[in-house]
Amino acid sequence: MATNKGDINDGGAESFLTLGPDNSVTVRYHPDFGPHSDLILLEVPDDSVLNDLLRGRVTIRGQFDEDAVLCTPSSTYAMKFVGTSNSVFLIPPRKPNLSDPQPNPLVSVLKLAPGNVELVLTAPRLDKLRFLLMQRLYKIDEEDEEDCSSEGLYTWHDLICSIQASDEELREGLKFLSAVEINGFWRIVHPKSVNMILTMVLTNSVLHDWSLDALVEEEVLSVLESDGFNTTIVKHCLETFGTKNENDNSKLWGLDKKRIAVHFAKQVLGSNGGKMRLEIFIEKWMRNVQKGTPFDLNMLEGEVLYETIGAETWIKAFSVADLPLTPDARFSVLFKERAKWAWKDLEPYVRDLRVPGISSEGLLIKYTRRVQPNADAEPIFSAR
């Protein structure tokens, strides 16, 4: 028998795998063979996740009554245990034992694995985030109130432990909700407070002759601070309704006319479900919005629905941002609102849905029934 690496069996995984032709080795149960239920096999879907795992950038998140998810810095994966009917014998590497000059030549099997955990890329579970942050909306003058407890308030760390999403997805979720961090807690600002601050900014703009396309951050903050408004909240208002333009050294903000117009439209209509006759709405809306702002009903796409009641057209608040993020819950709410949807009305309410592995057409096929009487007619969608 030729002497090669295959002869020098040290009982470990490496010698098992490098067993060469014309060589053989005995495979036995390890002296510590057992269930070893503390050992788990995890299938890694790609190199990027493997890299994150080997660099210690991965965490498992969830409450005890939820299915656990595995989070890399940017993605969320559902964990699914898949059993096998095969006998999968697990062979560990040999532990170097310097005191033993004669390594044991037998290959030892430590455990019979019942299966492995598979990772399935999944959408982050962010509906809970809105639910948590709605518990205590931030109101101006909140600090003056007696109740200083932190109940119903969540820090970034609290959110990580409660929300099944990666850090990056959680940050995006907070941005989507226009949440702001105040005194270490992430808060959604009460709509009345948002309106108060925006109105103050707009009123002061007229008073001080500020340009809405180039508001000077320092100036806005100091004027509103002297009126008693928290600078963090005022800055958040600028972020919500504007875009920063960092020119030279001073920080300039340009307010987005569309965002402001949408805001006032919602003020006029009230919260979801509020409705009125279209002419009345337009009249009130025009009164609220800044002079010179072109208002256009198209700006309200995804924020309002129109109903024909008799000979009149009514407009109703219905904002996509308030709807569930998961497809089944979203379609359920949509079809409860209206049994049948024309595509042009439905599209703004489904265009943000994202499920890994399914296209938007796939989502429609899965959750709706599509009826199109002939090629010229518009397709109509209803519940499955």
Add this chain to the structure above:
Amino acid sequence: MEIKVKCNCGVENCSEWAILELQGVVESQPSIANQIRGLEIGRLCCSSSSSQVNYTFTVGYHELSGTKVSLKKPLLVLKKNKQEEGSVSNNEVDLEVIGIIRHKILFKNRPKAIISRPQVKDKKASD
């Protein structure tokens, strides 16, 4: 709760583990029951023919034939550790990557029953 998945080995130094996989179940004699630790399961042999490397695993009277397979998706071996008393985190458990499996030797062909024992075969060859 948040459980960190630790890895002390890093990208380069992850210990390599291996798998021997076969279809079916290895059973021990009833008299042995659960006292199987240290006992032999079978004999693994390697042979090569033209371009292929083949493996034979002989368990009792069965001979299985198989090949080495590279896993398209590697498996990581994770260990669940119970937290020590008085540790900083609230969790009772943490996870650690202790190994990686990139290859396995897989036996998926129907086992051949060896009718005569190997010694008898040799005797015959020398006739």
